Amino acid sequence: MAMAAALRREGRRLAQPINALQSHTSLISQDQAPHGARSISTQIVRNRMKSVKNIQKITKAMKMVAASKLRAVQTRAENSRGLWQPFTALLGDNPSADVKKSVIVTISSDKGLCGGINSTSVKISRVLHKLNSGPDRVTKYVILGEKAKAQLVRDSKKDIELSLTELQKNPLNYTQVSVLADDILKNVEYDALRVVFNKFHSVVSFLPTVSTVLSPEAIEKEAEAGGKLGELDSYEIEGGETKSEILQNLAEFQFSCVMYNAVLENACSEQGARMSAMDSSSRNAGEMLDRLTLTYNRTRQASITTELIEIISGASALTG
Amino acid sequence: MASSGAVPFWRAAGMTYITYSNICANLVRNCLKEPHKAEALSREKVHFSLSKWVDGKPEKPTVRSDTSEH
Structure with missing residues (x-):
């Protein structure tokens, strides 16, 4: 994101004048101003104050935007929980x-500046990958969102099968x-x-979660x-469909419902995380x-003070 | 069940249950009366870009979007 880069650049530029400023102040205290210099230019500090103030304005605005987006997506996420709950009750x-x-399937956001939610899901995915890989077991990644892609490309690009982005262009x-x-x-x-x-748990807490959707064959094996899936045989099947057909339809529908909920929950967490991140950064800017x-x-x-002393001592030298 | 006879046909056409249920849902949406119909249809927009990865390299992304069609 262009803004993140701008902020980072600003930060780097800011780092230098601080040192410059400190060396200036130390010069004053030791009374060793460069030869011929009357007073120190405060231009640099004034400019920095202006830029910090602007950054604070931006982060405050981003916080507001995130808060209003969060409210819209939160109700949808909470309503969508009703979609996967029956499946978990039936299939576990x-x-x-x-x-x-x-x-x-790693779900992340397209945009940054939202705290650690993307790295959390990437970390969990890596752990799952490690747990599920073995001599005769294959594990692949499907990635939603730019941010997880950028992180996973670094060490496991061989295992990436698909990547999907630009999800949140429309609500x-x-x-x-x-369709996805x-x-x-x-x-x-x-x-x-x-x-x-x-x-999404609350604005400040997000639980990294794994939902498992088994293929019809795997369900039958389980x-x-x-266990819980053994009770499946006690259901009566209506119509002319066989059990495997029903299971396949169920698995597909379950996956799309789980995905819907997951995408919404993640969008909700993203906005919440962005809100708290922007809140703390505007507070930081205020302190700075x-x-x-x-x-x-x-x-x-x-x-x-220096100028006053100069004037007074000059005057007293004239009179005295 | 009326739909039970149809199952083998859409499966044979290479559709998944998701595609099938989406087509059905779209039919239902088209049955709405006017102010609600336009609203329901405009709400369900599809847009994302998908790229397959071969040997650790992403292929050219394909954009799935229906905004241009409507």
């Missing part, structure tokens, strides 16, 4: 299912996410899809092994501004 969540082909809706889920299903081979996202104002005033005071 099987994060420990032992399968050959896993696909990790998120089910049709979009289902469809594209993922068509392009990867999987026994288990593990969706990694940040579940059902034979017993306070410090700068203090230095600026002190320097100004010192130069005034």
